[in-house]
Amino acid sequence: MTDQIRDVVRQHARLAVPVEQIPDDGDLYAAGLTSHASVNLMLALESAFDVEFPERMLRRRAFESIAAIRSALEELRGNG
């Protein structure tokens, strides 16, 4: 799952550094994730994993790292 997340991040997060250089718990915002790009990232994740992030998950912190995204997705899948 982490590889797939990294793929989506690579394509949609428009980071200032290559995603390979970012550890799973690395701060994506410090790496250049803008609020504009984070919306695109959310949409791309929803499409790639066939989920919908509920309103309560649409927080800055839920997308702050690859690990945070993973745990959000796992929570959604667990509930599904």
Add this chain to the structure above:
Amino acid sequence: MSSSGDAGSTFAKITQGIGADVAAVHAGAVDKDARFPAEAFAALRKEKLLSAYVPKELGGLGCTMKDLHVMCYTLGLHCANTAMVFAMHQIQVACLVRHGLKSPLLTKYVTEKVVGEQHLIASATTEAGIGGDVRSSSCAVELSGDTFNLKKNAPVISYADSADSLLVTARRAPESPASDQVISLVEKGDYTLERTSNWDTLGFRGTCSNGYMLTASGPAGKILPQPYAEISAQTMLPVAHLVWPSLWLGLATSAVNQARAFIRSEARKRPGAVPPASMRLAETMAVLQGMKANVEAAVADYESRLNDPEALSAIAFALRMNNLKVEVSEQVVDVVGRAMRICGIQGYKHDSKFTLGRHLRDAWGAQLMVNNDRILGHNAQLLLVHKDE
């Protein structure tokens, strides 16, 4: 019309006094000469209102957002320039007291300078070359040891020449991406301002929002410890989008008050006949009532989320605050226009006691000074992921 908040609010009374006795007296000159409303600020300082939003335990007045709303509204009834500068200052104070107090230097600044000396704080968030997006910076904080330096080409710093200090956004470090920003406090003496453009506008002329090349330095402890992204989402944006509509509501109410006075004077001339424009006044009152309800509900929403950073960062809340700014800034032009039609030629004339020229010019600033198209564009994007729950 009664004040927008509690009728008995002390703050409403104090600002009503300053508004009517000082701000209103100089409002014409402030507008005509595009100068800082110095008299009103001397009076506001005397009442310690520049530290209104500082908590009581730090020596401030401990005002709530509702109090700020009432004060901005009340000042807006008398001089939109005074109200706007007051509102912008309170936004800076809110950022400091809600996000800066983990820094001992900033706490000291708040108690000694904001409370003690009634410092006026201006804001340098926009930057030339980044297309008006305050959430990205090109300039960066450069740390050497415990001191930082920064240089910013700021197309607008409102009331910079009258301020005692500035809150400045910049990238966290020279190697940081544009969106990774911090906000720092710089005090007079630690910065120089070189004027690059003038503020000769239709309205809000007394905000003196000139452009400057800012060169500043300071101790690292005056960089607010939280990322600007969080400060912006949780405090700067929502507070701005509450205090501005509050004063625009005051501006609109003032225009409607003028229209009511005009209708009354017409009615007195022909007792028994309802003046024809009375219907327009009735309609206008309904629009004004909607504006007021919108602002007050948003103030209450903000207060209910105040101690919950997650709730303040919610997309639904950001959308609501953006909608409030967009709606009220357009309604204020509508309401002043309605008041103009009611007063007719007496509203159109400069030398009439029902003149609405300054109201109309100031009203347009509400949707142009922070452009509504940009805000709506941002909302359009948030709506791609927002779900109503």
